Amino acid sequence: CFFAYFASGTFTCNATNSTKTPLNGTEVNQASCWSTSNHEFTAPVAGIYQINWGFSVGVDGDSASYFASRIYKNGSQIDSYHRNYNPPTQGGNQYGGHDCAILLSFTANETFYVIPQPSTTLTIKVERGTYMSGFLIG
Numbered sequence: 001c002f003f004a005y006f007a008s009g010t011f012t013c014n015a016t017n018s019t020k021t022p023l024n025g026t027e028v029n030q031a032s033c034w035s036t037s038n039h040e041f042t043a044p045v046a047g048i049y050q051i052n053w054g055f056s057v058g059v060d061g062d063s064a065s066y067f068a069s070r071i072y073k074n075g076s077q078i079d080s081y082h083r084n085y086n087p088p089t090q091g092g093n094q095y096g097g098h099d100c101a102i103l104l105s106f107t108a109n110e111t112f113y114v115i116p117q118p119s120t121t122l123t124i125k126v127e128r129g130t131y132m133s134g135f136l137i138g
Helices: none
Strands: 002-006 011-013 025-029 040-042 047-058 066-073 076-084 095-106 111-118 122-124 127-136
Touching: 011 111, 047 066, 047 111, 066 095, 076 095, 095 111
Parallel strands: none
Antiparallel strands: 002 025, 002 127, 011 122, 040 111, 047 095, 047 122, 047 127, 066 076, 066 111
16 A cells, blocks of 8 residues: 655646656555655555545636546556536635546556646645555455
């Protein structure tokens, strides 16, 4: 199991983003299955895994209408998760978000990562709300 989060740095993304979210901190990282430098999960053993991920977004001037997660297994895109995105309209320090989960079968050493692609440029916030976690089910 692992829990990786955006611990430091800056990251903005838009509809043409091709960069993995720099999840550069870990709370839990059994078998070193999360790489804080490559920003991806590597299955330590074969099995079914639940993978969860989310993004905290600063909404200053945000006009995004959707937030897509492009999901990759072994370096190839296998799917996209699109979510309507309605940023808060209140003033001040407001945040939006996007959370997803999937169950996938992995053989040992297969990899997984997510590339975020919102409809407009968004700033991803440094916090534990920008994360990926996963665990072996069986």
